Amino acid sequence: KHKLEARERQALRELNVGDWEGRTWAELQEAYPQDWQARLRDLVNFRVPGGESLKDAADRIRPAVKQILNAHRGRTVVLVAHGGVNRIVLLDAIGAELSSAFSLEQDFGCINIIDYLDDGHSVVRLLNSTAHLEGLSCLTTPAANG
Structure with missing residues (x-):
């Protein structure tokens, strides 16, 4: 319908949580109490065993987003x-620190809209909208999954 071309970017994959993959917050707190406390003390630099830190992920994601925006300047992406x-x-769009990452909720399937302006500024026009999913009975929420 829209004739959009999908392009996978490895740099935009989710944060690698290594040994913690597939576990709930409660399971992690019980199985790795010292690592859990270290994570709480430094969300940005704590690296999960076998994974990456939030800073590592940001260092991977930011250049990819910048490249996409530069390649499609003035167009919808x-x-x-x-x-x-x-x-x-989103944090980069509003100029916030990585340490605020979990101050932003991102529900499954949500839509965010960011306008990137020619002067280098950006405006978040829509945040965490799930209005398009209302009425679907097959949905679960992140909280329901632990």
């Missing part, structure tokens, strides 16, 4: 990504 990637893109 659709970026489909996981919540961690979305949070980093």
Whole structure:
């Protein structure tokens, strides 16, 4: 319908949580209490065993987003990504620190709209909207999954 070409970008994959993959917050707190506390003390630089830190992910994601924006200047771009990637893109759009990553909710399937202006500024016009999903009975929320 829209004749959009999908292009996968490895740099835009979700944060690699290594040994913590597939576990709930409660399971992690019980299985890795010291690592959990270290994470809480430094969300930005804490690296999950076998994974990457939030800073590592941002250092990977930011250049990819910049390249996409530069290649499509003045055009509409659709970026489909996981919540961690979305949070980093949104924080950069509003000039916030990575340490605020979990201050932004990103529900499954949500839509965010960011206008990138010619002067280098950006405006978040829509945040975490799930209005397009209302009435679907097959949905679960992040909270329901632990």
